[in-house]
Amino acid sequence: MSLPPGPNSAFASRLKYVRNPYALFDACRRKYGDPFTVTTSMKTVITGDPAAVRQIFTAPTEHFKALQNKAQTRILGDSFTSLSGPPHRAQREIVTPGLRAEGLRGLAPMMVDATVARIEGWRPGDELDMVEEGVAMALEIIVRTIFSVEDAEGIAARRVAIREFGDRISNKSFLILSILGILNDALPPMAHFSAAKENLRGLLFDTIRQIRAKPEGRRGLLARIVGTRAEDGQPAMADSVIVDNMITMLIAGHETSALSIGWSMYWALSNPEIYEKLMAELADVDVEGDPHATQTLPYLNAFVRETLRFWPPVPDVIRVIGEEPLEVAGYRLTENMQVAACVFLTHFNPEIYPDPYVFRPERHLERRYSAYEYYPFGGGERICVGNTFAPMEIKIVLAVLLKRCRFTLLNTRMPEVTRTRFLMGPKQPILCRYEGAL
Numbered sequence: 001m002s003l004p005p006g007p008n009s010a011f012a013s014r015l016k017y018v019r020n021p022y023a024l025f026d027a028c029r030r031k032y033g034d035p036f037t038v039t040t041s042m043k044t045v046i047t048g049d050p051a052a053v054r055q056i057f058t059a060p061t062e063h064f065k066a067l068q069n070k071a072q073t074r075i076l077g078d079s080f081t082s083l084s085g086p087p088h089r090a091q092r093e094i095v096t097p098g099l100r101a102e103g104l105r106g107l108a109p110m111m112v113d114a115t116v117a118r119i120e121g122w123r124p125g126d127e128l129d130m131v132e133e134g135v136a137m138a139l140e141i142i143v144r145t146i147f148s149v150e151d152a153e154g155i156a157a158r159r160v161a162i163r164e165f166g167d168r169i170s171n172k173s174f175l176i177l178s179i180l181g182i183l184n185d186a187l188p189p190m191a192h193f194s195a196a197k198e199n200l201r202g203l204l205f206d207t208i209r210q211i212r213a214k215p216e217g218r219r220g221l222l223a224r225i226v227g228t229r230a231e232d233g234q235p236a237m238a239d240s241v242i243v244d245n246m247i248t249m250l251i252a253g254h255e256t257s258a259l260s261i262g263w264s265m266y267w268a269l270s271n272p273e274i275y276e277k278l279m280a281e282l283a284d285v286d287v288e289g290d291p292h293a294t295q296t297l298p299y300l301n302a303f304v305r306e307t308l309r310f311w312p313p314v315p316d317v318i319r320v321i322g323e324e325p326l327e328v329a330g331y332r333l334t335e336n337m338q339v340a341a342c343v344f345l346t347h348f349n350p351e352i353y354p355d356p357y358v359f360r361p362e363r364h365l366e367r368r369y370s371a372y373e374y375y376p377f378g379g380g381e382r383i384c385v386g387n388t389f390a391p392m393e394i395k396i397v398l399a400v401l402l403k404r405c406r407f408t409l410l411n412t413r414m415p416e417v418t419r420t421r422f423l424m425g426p427k428q429p430i431l432c433r434y435e436g437a438l
């Protein structure tokens, strides 16, 4: 059977995809219905229909190949994200225990410390871009909780290296060339990126050596992975693979969280009724003494879920079909074709979310959405490994900010959404004035 309909011009579609995939997907769905076919980095069948999303997320990973975009695999190196099938599953198993709820409990105080350290640098009257503040806080949190570095000097060294790495990865030419899959070593954006990555790799190798020399008292994911042994007693992962996995965590977990922290501040401060409900729920919680208590608050939980429904940072969850064909929405997709579950189309479907353009946390208290109706973290065997870590982080950062500080939101209109580096985020800054301690 032929593919679903879609625009003819691959070139125009690619440009639109790089600029603003939400606008492209919305226009295609209106014109062609769901599913449709569009050229992003490759020809891709796109759907937001929960029944089709279910077919994608429940297919075993053996149905899919690893990423075919060579530039992306160069960026991610030997991490499990570049693998598929059993090797992907095996490596993921080593990385993820430290990111499940029970592994994360001990990391909550570090999230508080990173947020408080940032607040201490603010003076009343400062105008803050909450996405940039989110970038700084999420970075500090990753260095402490994922890279297992807690001393001030070590944090400062990694902060500089990560900033440099982040600047290289958010370079516009680097972004466009890598989405299009045409980045190679001869091009300056790739050369600059590689140099920054090598520098960061060097620091991570140093940390691994320090952990091996003195494992006592080390917390965080890296320390846990370094201590993980295979059945034969040998380290479960080679050091260079651990390092590539850490860099993947940084790429996947830093800006996604930062954007969500920025949006959460916008939603909390733009609507006094929502702000009052959050504050009422937080009133009896000792956020800094017992940060884990934030994890069971129903309204805060619904609020964070709604923040991730509205303008999810990742626009599409992509899979490449392997040797075995896969049927999606009545179409038989064959080897090397791409299929994508479109988070944006599902999350703004009025049949699933009435008044989808209204931010309303209560909808998550009134009903439970299935894993194919609500999936800001993707789904199936490749679901985001940070899907417990990130909501925990957003809740703790937000709770500390709201309980400690007074802010005035300076945006008079909701920011538009656009491509920010690899992800989707606000086009205009989310500007707040820090008014002082609460």
Ligand code: HEM
Pocket (backbone or CB within 6 Å): 080, 081, 082, 092, 099, 146, 248, 249, 250, 252, 253, 254, 256, 257, 260, 312, 313, 314, 317, 318, 376, 377, 378, 379, 380, 381, 382, 383, 384, 385, 386, 387, 389, 390, 391
């Ligand atoms: C609000 C924050 C975040 C959002 C919205 C988000 C979203 C996503 C999405 C949509 C995927 C693709 C899943 C799929 O293909 O089904 C993904 C994958 C991934 N994410 Fe996240 N993420 C976030 C935070 C994090 C954090 C904090 C970490 C690390 C601590 C992380 C690590 C990863 C990794 C390693 C993958 C690849 C998984 C694989 O290949 O098996 N993410 N994320």
